[in-house]
Amino acid sequence: MTTEPNTSAPCASGEGGSVVISVDAMGGDRGPAVVVAGMAESAMKNPEIRFVVHGDESQLGRLISRRKELVGRCDIRHAEGVVKMDDKPSQIVRKGSDTSMWSALESVRAGEAGAAVSCGNTGALMALSMLRLRKLPGVNRPAIACLWPSQNSGGFNVMLDVGADIRADASDLLKYALMGASYARNGLDIPDPRIGLLNVGTEEHKGRAELKHANDLIAAAAEAGHFRYVGFVEGGDLPSARVDVIVTDGFTGNIALKTGEGTAKLVGEFLRQAFANSILSKFAALLAMTSLKRLQKRIDPRRVNGGIFLGLNGTVVKSHGSADATGVSAAIKLAFQLTKSGFQDRLAARVAQSAATLPLGTESGEATS
């Protein structure tokens, strides 16, 4: 059927082999000017990129015409409505077909863009993505994956789910492992990623029943899934170099993500206060400026901007609602890289393969998908 979501064009091409990214310009906290500025930053660094931009046509036309990097590289799609941060996902699913978010997903569904980027309401974006792109065959619960600053040589670990669904059974956690491994290979260039399952201890007898079951399932799938399974990991391992991908349910993952962000912010604030304490410490701070900036860069959330939705028929990157131009540009870069690598097809093939080879009885959670 021609109305089925497109899964065969992971690298939607514009003119001359370029990669097309669909951008929802309206949903962020800072409005479309910041989103367009982020697009311009990306376009300047990356001659291969083109955009389909969704939102208020006249406003976007004005903003884009002022950026010479963008002229001739954007298709504008007018959308009247905007999903607000406090809109309920259920309402958007029923009445949101005129919004820029909906329109941005349609470009991916129709195959004219390789991935969609939005700074909008996360819950609404996930609900609309599930409605319009639908779940991949073999996936019961899609997940949101984020990047986590770490001591690994690449500088980041992957964690999922960080909030798509507050529940996850053993079979879901196995899919998260497969999808996370695929993301680490294509988004982070880690050919043979190490997967860990988040728990309250590393001993095999610890934790909830579904975690023990998932532990067995993931261990059994490692060879076919081309990843290494390191077993249970703890909260302290999230930024460690002993793992590349951390698998957990969306409740725990969301708490861990926000706890990590909050702690980094607190330490930064304490650091600022420590240096503001006296004349001498202010002078030291001046001398240490380069070092402090280097630190700030390593933990700058804008560098890792972009949660990615996994388990759908299409790639969706969620940027922070409060992202500035640099943050938006980072999210676009991630969308570009994944599109270019053919990530979506590889992920789908990996999940399908696992569904076909897994022992019977482990897929019961997927009867509805």
Add this chain to the structure above:
Amino acid sequence: MTTEPNTSAPCASGEGGSVVISVDAMGGDRGPAVVVAGMAESAMKNPEIRFVVHGDESQLGRLISRRKELVGRCDIRHAEGVVKMDDKPSQIVRKGSDTSMWSALESVRAGEAGAAVSCGNTGALMALSMLRLRKLPGVNRPAIACLWPSQNSGGFNVMLDVGADIRADASDLLKYALMGASYARNGLDIPDPRIGLLNVGTEEHKGRAELKHANDLIAAAAEAGHFRYVGFVEGGDLPSARVDVIVTDGFTGNIALKTGEGTAKLVGEFLRQAFANSILSKFAALLAMTSLKRLQKRIDPRRVNGGIFLGLNGTVVKSHGSADATGVSAAIKLAFQLTKSGFQDRLAARVAQSAATLPLGTESGEATS
């Protein structure tokens, strides 16, 4: 019955109104010399403190005789066995009656000490505490509370449960709120603590069913429990100044605690690397030394050493297994302060009062306690 755990002597007195703390000297990673050094640090700062010390008599006798602050202020109780870090709690419960940990709890049970301190195996310490001290009437699941560096004026928030039990229903979460409020009043001198319930969002419709139920129960208990309820809080609020006590189940709390510790450690490591980068940055670090030490002090885990077990007939403080003398001394200080304030009796009264005034049907989880 005279063999019942003692709950009426929260401030076990030695000579001249002193406060007696029971110390398990054997279970830590660094051995009894470090524990005795920590006791000496406490004794030097605090003339009111006395100890009952449990472990190898001849070894402890030698160590204590070398510390003039401790001479005449310690009763040594010989215990042959030591609980090791990898011992299974179930085995210790069956066969651990000769251990220093067991003996340390007996001193609290018998009322000769106001609180026990141990650096040993957390799981075994909780299992033995439940066996020997038993749960408080009205408490189904005891909890471990920890202190969390925060932007509050006192410098710390309380979080519980951080790992006593991986499950908690709505009624358990209510008890955690009451116990956490009591701890904040007596351990942190916050007369009117603000309680928050950890969730993945602050909107009332978010999260698991038991969280919505707990939200209602805790809100209803706020006035009688003399605390303020701020509703749901997120991971980013753990170090914030909008809350004093964060309530969660032991699975989520343990993950959050270790994530926060891991993140702080990572930022510290990045900071060290940033300053080690060049000659100039090394010089800046030298000048900034005072400021950096000030920062280190604020996030030093040794200052907040001491998870406390709540919901038992007796106060037990769990020190980090790897605590040094300063860490052990911090844990002893906490045990002293809680004993001196009459915390144990106040907590018991608070839980009993709530059990008497709560609406019917919310206490179903407690039939076994």
